[in-house]
Amino acid sequence: MRNRAFLSVGLVVAILLILTTSVRAQQATTNQGKSNEQVLFDLMSKRAQNLAAQSYSRDEPDLPESWKTMSYRQYRAIRFKPDQALWNEQSLFEVQFFHPGFLYQQPVEIEEVNNDGMNKLLPFSASQFNYDAEAAPLASQSTNRKGYAGFRVHYPLNRPDYKDEVAVFQGASYFRLVGPNQVYGLSARGLAIDTAETSGEQFPHFKRFWLVKPEPNDTKLVFFALLDSPAVTGAYRFELSPGSDTHMQVTARLFARQDVKKLGIAPLTSMFFYGENKVRHVDDFRPEIHDSDGVLMQTAHGEWIWRALKNPRHLQVTSLADENPKGFGLLQRDRDFVNYQDSEAKYHQRPSMWIAPQGNWGKGRLEIAEIPTNNETNDNIVTYWVPETPLKAGEQREFSYRLSTFDSQRPEHHLAQVVSTRIGWSALPGEHNAPTKAERQFVVDFAAPILAKLDSAQPIDAALQLSAGSHRDLTVHKLPNGQWRVSFKLKPADQKPVDMRLQLKLRNETLSEVWNYVWNPTDLK
Numbered sequence: 001m002r003n004r005a006f007l008s009v010g011l012v013v014a015i016l017l018i019l020t021t022s023v024r025a026q027q028a029t030t031n032q033g034k035s036n037e038q039v040l041f042d043l044m045s046k047r048a049q050n051l052a053a054q055s056y057s058r059d060e061p062d063l064p065e066s067w068k069t070m071s072y073r074q075y076r077a078i079r080f081k082p083d084q085a086l087w088n089e090q091s092l093f094e095v096q097f098f099h100p101g102f103l104y105q106q107p108v109e110i111e112e113v114n115n116d117g118m119n120k121l122l123p124f125s126a127s128q129f130n131y132d133a134e135a136a137p138l139a140s141q142s143t144n145r146k147g148y149a150g151f152r153v154h155y156p157l158n159r160p161d162y163k164d165e166v167a168v169f170q171g172a173s174y175f176r177l178v179g180p181n182q183v184y185g186l187s188a189r190g191l192a193i194d195t196a197e198t199s200g201e202q203f204p205h206f207k208r209f210w211l212v213k214p215e216p217n218d219t220k221l222v223f224f225a226l227l228d229s230p231a232v233t234g235a236y237r238f239e240l241s242p243g244s245d246t247h248m249q250v251t252a253r254l255f256a257r258q259d260v261k262k263l264g265i266a267p268l269t270s271m272f273f274y275g276e277n278k279v280r281h282v283d284d285f286r287p288e289i290h291d292s293d294g295v296l297m298q299t300a301h302g303e304w305i306w307r308a309l310k311n312p313r314h315l316q317v318t319s320l321a322d323e324n325p326k327g328f329g330l331l332q333r334d335r336d337f338v339n340y341q342d343s344e345a346k347y348h349q350r351p352s353m354w355i356a357p358q359g360n361w362g363k364g365r366l367e368i369a370e371i372p373t374n375n376e377t378n379d380n381i382v383t384y385w386v387p388e389t390p391l392k393a394g395e396q397r398e399f400s401y402r403l404s405t406f407d408s409q410r411p412e413h414h415l416a417q418v419v420s421t422r423i424g425w426s427a428l429p430g431e432h433n434a435p436t437k438a439e440r441q442f443v444v445d446f447a448a449p450i451l452a453k454l455d456s457a458q459p460i461d462a463a464l465q466l467s468a469g470s471h472r473d474l475t476v477h478k479l480p481n482g483q484w485r486v487s488f489k490l491k492p493a494d495q496k497p498v499d500m501r502l503q504l505k506l507r508n509e510t511l512s513e514v515w516n517y518v519w520n521p522t523d524l525k
Helices: 023-027 036-052 072-076 133-141
Strands: 078-080 094-098 109-113 119-121 129-131 150-159 162-170 174-177 187-189 205-212 221-228 232-241 247-256 263-270 272-274 294-298 304-308 316-323 327-331 352-358 363-370 381-387 396-406 417-425 440-447 460-466 470-478 484-491 498-506 514-519
Touching: 036 205, 036 221, 036 232, 036 247, 072 078, 072 133, 078 094, 129 133, 247 263, 263 327, 263 352, 263 396, 294 363, 304 316, 304 417, 316 514, 327 381, 417 514, 440 498, 440 514, 460 470, 460 484, 484 498
Parallel strands: 109 205, 304 514
Antiparallel strands: 078 129, 094 150, 109 119, 150 162, 162 174, 174 187, 187 263, 205 221, 221 232, 232 247, 247 396, 263 381, 294 304, 294 327, 316 363, 327 352, 352 396, 363 381, 417 440, 440 484, 460 498, 470 484, 498 514
């Protein structure tokens, strides 16, 4: 179990609002022609807006002490009974629930919205769980009446006779998705507030969910959530569509209770311990360890930018500015088991995740926060879109986007892609008067069918730009496997970080995406 699933410890707060009226009762006061789902979302939005007008209040968890202090092994020994799943054998979708306790101490209330528009609270029941092994003594202490720690959605994703787990909502506003033949890796979040700020980050939380009961053969699941935090409240609509990839349509209506210094829209969180670009020794038999190996962005003008991730010595926050970007995401581009050698973690099967903004997101920046880590148990990578205009108290905004899982290739991306970034000392073997360790050699490999078919004599040019420092020995050549390699030696200036851009061109034709990397000489210290 990863610590990243527990980033929300002590942050999932309960001001749990109870809908005392049904959608049917409220529908009479709304505009004609609205569906039950539209009415419900409007109700969620109104409650979020009213909540933002009130002072933030955090309730203490109301759980038995033994549940609060249970061990990891005890928590793992509590298992939901599959035959108790919501909509069991009634739909392609089924929902199972998580037990509160351990690090998930604030229960979340969940309601079912039936086909007739009526809401029904789903109270916690210990009878829905098996308390095995060392968890057995906890079964008799079920005094919790408020709800569950979250839920997971099951659907026949990989084969028709078995319902796989395709989505999980547990902890703050964190959720995960997987596509066919993938295993859980990176996480999405509902909202990020003041990430990597010295003032401290807020972790908004989903405090209540409404699950709309699907018809027996529905292939989409709609549900809603109410979000709360000291600075922002929000109403969220989710539409989950598993298939050849898993898609989630997200609409967020946000209401500011306080001024927000940095609002992070569509955040993604992942882990990068080390990869081909590591610059210090790691005593591990595995060549690479990461859930994601890079950030990909398609700008408003259609330019594709690839930023290889790294595990820096010090916190590094960088950004890519744009206006109305076409998409961005965290990728696990390397899908080769040989490069991980981990048959248990299965890093080669971790999903990539893509955010496709909808509507006008305006000017802003894709921010990338890379946090130093000494192990693989903590998420240390966060990406999110930051609007240029800060959110002020009393304001409201709406953002919609489509979130999709995939493997390594976006179908709309046809240029050559970066497949590896390697870094080393620029000295030659046995070289006298060798350069200092600060001078580094970069080796970047590109791959695509369009490159493989080109003759090695073709005048492919590497267009390299540096924000500081200088480079030498820039070369481009074709490899035996059909890939093309760019190599150059970088000399930083006065220990300053160097922001680099590199792209392959053949005369006037653009052949590749942009390789973008920020080298910080302090990463050697």
